[in-house]
Amino acid sequence: MSGSRYFAFVMSAVVLSAPVSAGRGAEIPAAGLSAAAGVSDSVALGTVVVTGTRTPKTLKDVPIVTRVITAADIEKRNAADIKDLLQQELPGMEFTFAMNLQTTLDMQGFGGNGVLFLVDGERMAGETMDNIDYSRIDLQSIERIEIVKGAASSLYGSAAVGGVINIISKKQRRDWSANAGGRHGAHGEYRYGGLLGLRSGGLSSVTTVQRTAVDDINLLKPGQITAGDFNKIIGNTTWNVKERLVFKPSERLTLTARGGYFFRERNTLKSVKDRYRDYSGGLRADLSVGSAGNIELSYGYDQYDKSEYTVKTGSDDRNYSNRQHAVRALYNHSFAENTVLSVGGDWFGDYLMSYQFDGNGSRSQYNIDAFVQMDWALTERLSVIGGLRFDYFSGASVRHVSPKAGLMYRFPHLSLRASYSDGFRAPSLKEMFMDYDMAGIFMIYGNSSLRPETSDNLQLSAEYTRGRYNITVTGFCNFVDNRISTAWNTALSGQSYVNMSSMRISGVDASVSARYPCGISAHLSYVYTHESVKNGLPVGLSTRPHAATVRLDYDRRWSARQATGISLSGRLLSSADCMEYSLASFEETVERHYPGYAIWKLTASHRLFDTCRLSVTVDNLLGYVPEYYYCKSPVTTGTTVSVGLSVDIDRIF
Secondary structure, eight states, rough: OOHHHHHHHHHHHHOOOOOOOOSTTTTOOOHHHHSSTOOOOOOOOOOEETTSSSSSSGGGGGOOOOEOOOOOOOHHHSSSSSSHHOOOOOOTTTEEEEEEGGGEEETTTEEGGGGGEETTTOOOOOBTTTTOOOGGGOGGEEEEEEEEEEOOHHHHHHTTTSSSEEEEEEESSEEEEEEEEEEEEEETTTEEEEEEEETTEEEEEEEEEEEEOOOOOOOOOTSSSOHHHHHHEEEEEEEEEEEEEEOSSSSSSSEEEEEEEEEEEEOOOOSSEEEEEEEEEEEEEEEETTTTTEEEEEEEEEEEEEEEETTTTOOEEEEEEEEEEEEEEEEEEEEEETEEEEEEEEEEEEHHHHTSGGGGEEEEEEEEEEEEEEEEEOOSSSEEEEEEEEETTTTTTTHHHHEEEEEEEOOSSSEEEEEEEEEEEEOHHHHHHHHETTTTTEEEEEEOOOOOOEEEEEEEEEEEEEETTEEEEEEEEEEEEOEEEEEETTTTTTTEEEEEOEEEEEEEEEEEEEETSEEEEEEEEEEEEEEEEEEEOOOOOHHHHSEEEEEEEEEEEETEEEEEEEEEEEEEEEOOOEEEEEEHHHTEEHHHHHHEEEEEEEEEEEETTEEEEEEEEEESTTOOOOOOBOOOSSSOOOOOEEEEEEEEGTOOO
């Protein structure tokens, strides 16, 4: 059976067996669906979000389509890491492997360098294969995740071409809280961590510590010479420590300080190991001005380093360092309920020392910007939003203006949204100045003449909510110009960064959700993505045209101190065909077919004495194993089982 036919068959079976689904779904208020069974049987729209407009607004009032994943959702999914969680929750998002088995991302036609990841609104330094180091994001410190699909450069500048994923950290709301937990799984995978929260008067603190590890995963079957494009997945260990300190000296002023340390060691070779470190910190002041104004001033620092550790000699040689400084000023003024004027600006400094530069050299650039946005409630039912941002990048002397416009009209149970937004991505220091030897096979050269990558994003959305049901349908179209990629350069006898032909990424994003008083909730979301390039198929990994996520949950509270949760979830992806460079010549292209697949997961948990939560997860329930491991195939050796324990220490006393 072909990949597309297999996908259609599975989707049909899913729809027939689970006609109504739920949870939080695509562009809907997930928080309400994550509440304990019996609290509410309706889909709540009161979740407060900030990413879509950069000001706090309830989800039902946001004119920009926004998706939310809450801490309760994270707990219920029992995901191994942020990659596992996002794949379970967002159809059209696929984490795979690229060169040197580094993680890479595809989200509805955009790679990791086109999807901006933020932590509390701040950028993350460093990259691995055009992606951030996703292992830096620990699940236990997350209060919620806000996702805005489509261009968002009018608020967030460069790299927000395909969307923004904002990780919001937990805040301390009680006098004290403490949690310790762990998870064990296949291939030596484990995760231990703890959280300590304190609050006294106007001072509060949240500290998280997490340790993770996973062994190398051997993909070879007995007697097999090769498993595919790669034969094993390289294991690693990590440490992640974060601190968030909030001081509120008065009702008008709030000071927030944050700091973090991250360490990862990758088992590349027995004699040499790759090491990754990150040091982050920042300070933010929020000041109320009069009865309607608010000023935000902030400074952030992030440094991400890579090094090679030689086991025999103990030497630890740094070969990559990315340092970022960010200064921001933002003023918000409320004229009336749900009408806010935002004016702000940023200064961003970027320094990069890399082995990918000639002689392990270094480069630097700065970015300055100014933006304005008006979020205006014209009537009780009609809201409009408009914004404009100017960016200047010193490295390539890039100047860019990013507009945005959107509107929302609300009926009693129906919300209609329409938006246009501009996206752009300035060439990175690596793309402009790289001079990298690919193990003596060929060279990759930077291109200081690169033009910025731009996109025009159009979205139309209809969201119907009534009682316990929610249905959302969104149509989108992205017109992308000057996409930055690599291509063979005959004159240089190697690959060079270039601006590619124009392309269009369009499709439909739909979801159906429901929850019932008996504790059952369900969710089905589906994304169709179509890519078309002016001069034919793009060179690189194409997005799978069809993707879906399915979830069926059951929550039962037996008493005030005991509750049970069962969750069945599935990821279904169609086949994909794309053009890639031939490994034989590195300049000719060949067509490659990636088959479709489905991965199902079953999780059961039980809360005892209102303090302990025991969980068991069976991943890849049907035991799917690829016949050949490609860079776009799931890395699985079959069905695996993991167990976890979480203890709320403060509830014991």
